[in-house]
Amino acid sequence: MNDKRSVLRLDDITMQFGGVVAVNNLSLDVNEKEIVSLIGPNGAGKTTAFNVITGVYAPTNGAVTYYGEPLVSNFPQSKMKKMYAGENLGKYTETIRRTPDKITKMGIARTFQNIRLFKELTVFDNVLIAKHMNTKAGIFSAACRLNYKEEKSMRQESMELLDMFGLTAFKDEIASSLPYGQQRRLEIARALATEPKLLLLDEPAAGMNPQETNELTAFICQIKDEYNLTVFMIEHHMNLVMEISDRIYVLDFGKLIAAGTPSEIQSNQRVIDAYLGVAEDGE
Amino acid sequence: MMKMSKRTKYILSIALAVAVVLLLAYMDANKSEYSYAIAILQRSAIYAIVAVAMNLLTGFTGLFSLGQAGFMAIGAYTVAILTIPVESRPSVYYINGIADALSNASLPLWGALILGGLFSALLGGLIGIPVLRLKSDYLAIATLGFSEIIRAVIAAPQLDRITNGSYGLKSIPNFGSVYDVFVIAFLCILVMILIINSSYGRAFKAIREDEVAAEAMGINLFKHKGMAFIISCFFTGVSGGLLAVFMRSIDSKTFQVMLTYDILLIVVLGGLGSITGSVIGSFLITAAREWLRFFDNPLVIAGFQVPLFRSGFRMVIFSLVLMAIVLYYRKGIMGSKEFSWDGLYRFIYKLFSKLRRKTPGKEANHHE
Numbered sequence: 001m002n003d004k005r006s007v008l009r010l011d012d013i014t015m016q017f018g019g020v021v022a023v024n025n026l027s028l029d030v031n032e033k034e035i036v037s038l039i040g041p042n043g044a045g046k047t048t049a050f051n052v053i054t055g056v057y058a059p060t061n062g063a064v065t066y067y068g069e070p071l072v073s074n075f076p077q078s079k080m081k082k083m084y085a086g087e088n089l090g091k092y093t094e095t096i097r098r099t100p101d102k103i104t105k106m107g108i109a110r111t112f113q114n115i116r117l118f119k120e121l122t123v124f125d126n127v128l129i130a131k132h133m134n135t136k137a138g139i140f141s142a143a144c145r146l147n148y149k150e151e152k153s154m155r156q157e158s159m160e161l162l163d164m165f166g167l168t169a170f171k172d173e174i175a176s177s178l179p180y181g182q183q184r185r186l187e188i189a190r191a192l193a194t195e196p197k198l199l200l201l202d203e204p205a206a207g208m209n210p211q212e213t214n215e216l217t218a219f220i221c222q223i224k225d226e227y228n229l230t231v232f233m234i235e236h237h238m239n240l241v242m243e244i245s246d247r248i249y250v251l252d253f254g255k256l257i258a259a260g261t262p263s264e265i266q267s268n269q270r271v272i273d274a275y276l277g278v279a280e281d282g283e
Numbered sequence: 284m285m286k287m288s289k290r291t292k293y294i295l296s297i298a299l300a301v302a303v304v305l306l307l308a309y310m311d312a313n314k315s316e317y318s319y320a321i322a323i324l325q326r327s328a329i330y331a332i333v334a335v336a337m338n339l340l341t342g343f344t345g346l347f348s349l350g351q352a353g354f355m356a357i358g359a360y361t362v363a364i365l366t367i368p369v370e371s372r373p374s375v376y377y378i379n380g381i382a383d384a385l386s387n388a389s390l391p392l393w394g395a396l397i398l399g400g401l402f403s404a405l406l407g408g409l410i411g412i413p414v415l416r417l418k419s420d421y422l423a424i425a426t427l428g429f430s431e432i433i434r435a436v437i438a439a440p441q442l443d444r445i446t447n448g449s450y451g452l453k454s455i456p457n458f459g460s461v462y463d464v465f466v467i468a469f470l471c472i473l474v475m476i477l478i479i480n481s482s483y484g485r486a487f488k489a490i491r492e493d494e495v496a497a498e499a500m501g502i503n504l505f506k507h508k509g510m511a512f513i514i515s516c517f518f519t520g521v522s523g524g525l526l527a528v529f530m531r532s533i534d535s536k537t538f539q540v541m542l543t544y545d546i547l548l549i550v551v552l553g554g555l556g557s558i559t560g561s562v563i564g565s566f567l568i569t570a571a572r573e574w575l576r577f578f579d580n581p582l583v584i585a586g587f588q589v590p591l592f593r594s595g596f597r598m599v600i601f602s603l604v605l606m607a608i609v610l611y612y613r614k615g616i617m618g619s620k621e622f623s624w625d626g627l628y629r630f631i632y633k634l635f636s637k638l639r640r641k642t643p644g645k646e647a648n649h650h651e
Contacts, residue, residue: 054499104501112499118492120619121485129489132482133501139510142481143474151482194501 353430355523403520451534
């Protein structure tokens, strides 16, 4: 199963905020062309894990590897040394920090749990902005429109994306005026505009009805094939997760409690306990 | 509702431009009669540059900075020092003398303006490195502080031989022609419009909308915020230089915090995120200040002297008008929209249909 190339690897990632360990010793793998899901009850630390991968937070301990290259790495320092409550102390001795924009440039794009569109801008501008990071023109030549060719291709590519996502009709609408489902779609379109190799989706089906969720399921598979993506997502809709995931990781209270294929996860007792609670009468 | 064709708009724009030039030419020809009006227009044009520069930062990039007066001071002093005629320098610096390096350094106005802008931008870059890590109100307070520091440094006795300390600088030569300010203002604002409409301008707007999302879209926050800050400082410096030439004599008190607040007022009233709003705002507010002078003079109606009309009453009225605008036009005159002929047409159309007491609601819903 793991003969494919590893795209993303988390090693012993621990994220501690003050005394709270949000993610505890998380290790996982995402391989090329896979759809991998990260599930778990609310507050399990899923989004925190995403924020570590995308550079929003520096992990307290551990390392993230992207296509075999170290992406982020850290170990407890200064104040954290005394407070550190996780494991594997001393295993990592290197600090590598990257800002989110650098990580995006390396080919990791993401969407957000609570939609974060550029609300007051048009749908078209939302996508077009994501193309900005590839501009070669400096601000001067951009102002003098010396980069009109580049600008033209940026616009064209953005239009193609909107076409693909069925958003062409809303092109000049203000992003916040779109219906909720379309906003979710637009967020994925915007993420794809950065031409990623790995797409991180943070609860893409949140707030969607069953029909919309089904459409989204098909849609994720479609864009994955079309753009040769690897998808790593957080999701609560079990139908969606079980249907499209190649593998699933389950997080509870910051700790990995299970990993495996959808069918393995469905029959895993610890997962069932985490989601449904454990009967306490025995003890 | 009828829509204007592109050609109509084109013709209207040219007509407006020609009308403005003709008006200026007419005023210029009758200088003695219109010198006051010309002065108001010139001051408005100078304020328009700073207002647009501040809007670029506050309205488009979402960085609330209150350092305008300080950066204007840098531009103003650079231009003043370099353009005061060499022969009149001894009389300007009659108390402390002028630094040897500066005694013969002189540049034509355009060169001095660019240099003033560059100095201001350089300082903006230096200040920006620590300050741009702050957000919203904190950034405003920090820039306000730096602005006051700049003013204090300029007035410091240690710099007497350069800035003439608290004595200020005078004998700054006037503009060559009436049009100079307007042409420079037009060029500056044009460049800023081009920047805002470029790919970088879109990145600025993305930062304003959502920093986290902007960063996730590959926009380097620090770099782009720095760019916006430096560009804004450059044009603020240029307008400061123009202000120096316009006023003919400056001292550090010219660049107190009140100047920043004036500009802030223009930007907010014009509409945050609207360039045309800033331009319209700067002309309206500068002009309104002068028109309202009427209230400063004692008024006698049929032998009865109206009690409130005395010196200073103008500012009371001015404040009341401002309050009314802030209450009823919270987004400013233009909101975040830009001026367009269609917009003007709609506005007039609505106004007329209201006057005719038709049901304006129905028509208002139909456009677009």
